[in-house]
Amino acid sequence: MTSAVKVTGVTHVYVTEERATLAVQDIDFSIGQGEFVSLIGPSGCGKTTLLSMIAGLILPTAGGVEVGGEPVRGPSSKVGYMLQQDYLFPWRTIEANSWFGLEIEGRLTPETKQSTLELLDEMGLLRFKDYYPTQLSGGMRQRVALVRTLATDPELLLLDEPFSALDYQTKLQLEDLVLRTLRAKKKTALLVTHDMSEAIAMSDRILVLDPNPGRLRRVFDVPADIRSASPLLARELPSFHGLFREVWQEFGGESDADR
Ligand SMILES: Nc1ncnc2c1ncn2[C@@H]1O[C@H](COP(=O)(O)OP(=O)(O)OP(=O)(O)O)[C@@H](O)[C@H]1O
Numbered sequence: 001m002t003s004a005v006k007v008t009g010v011t012h013v014y015v016t017e018e019r020a021t022l023a024v025q026d027i028d029f030s031i032g033q034g035e036f037v038s039l040i041g042p043s044g045c046g047k048t049t050l051l052s053m054i055a056g057l058i059l060p061t062a063g064g065v066e067v068g069g070e071p072v073r074g075p076s077s078k079v080g081y082m083l084q085q086d087y088l089f090p091w092r093t094i095e096a097n098s099w100f101g102l103e104i105e106g107r108l109t110p111e112t113k114q115s116t117l118e119l120l121d122e123m124g125l126l127r128f129k130d131y132y133p134t135q136l137s138g139g140m141r142q143r144v145a146l147v148r149t150l151a152t153d154p155e156l157l158l159l160d161e162p163f164s165a166l167d168y169q170t171k172l173q174l175e176d177l178v179l180r181t182l183r184a185k186k187k188t189a190l191l192v193t194h195d196m197s198e199a200i201a202m203s204d205r206i207l208v209l210d211p212n213p214g215r216l217r218r219v220f221d222v223p224a225d226i227r228s229a230s231p232l233l234a235r236e237l238p239s240f241h242g243l244f245r246e247v248w249q250e251f252g253g254e255s256d257a258d259r
Pocket of ligand 1: 014015016021022023041042043044045047048049050
């Protein structure tokens, strides 16, 4: 079966007038169709660099990236991006913000408008369609950003800390909504997060990166009982706590057993 994402021997060096920075080196991994994978690691280990290469925003210095079996040579409508900030246009209504990606791709038709309204309905936002972003809460705005990302029907979603600016309760609710939606639509997702609990609660697999330069340190498979639970209930399972300890130790943390 073709991988949804294939990263092979990828290295990226940022070159400026002052210096060259080896951001990531010799990274290999693939993501299966419909799989949800998280990328975690200390600040500066190259998470955003990797996402940018998969999105086709920057090119690898060495190695290659494939999405849906085709080499990535630039941005593509196969890939959707959701970020920490929602980047909604304040002068556009929620409905018009939701269409934005379709408009840019020249795909705004009565049918795609209708399917966007259906997505707004799925996210519990239909009655706010004529509101403006400033009239919505942070969690609602991120739900609009999710609708805008899904409206173009990408195969792959790149999620760069989309929950990190939200309060804890809203974050858990949105994690649940995003996971249910992506599973139902059989989308492939790669999430960058600093939150180990979030990575464990949402993912099928977790990739841990080392910094300076960014390298793949370890891959964790998330047990089936966690994967079949909601992100909220997953956090109560004994296997969740076991995996949390293992990942924590990988980062150099201590457990009670070490003391
Ligand atoms: N545009 C750029 N020009 C030069 N160096 C860069 C650029 N972007 C990132 N870097 C460097 O590349 C390395 C990896 O950065 P990157 O932003 O990918 O890490 P990250 O893991 O996403 O960090 P964080 O968790 O803090 O967001 C860092 O050393 C960073 O300083």
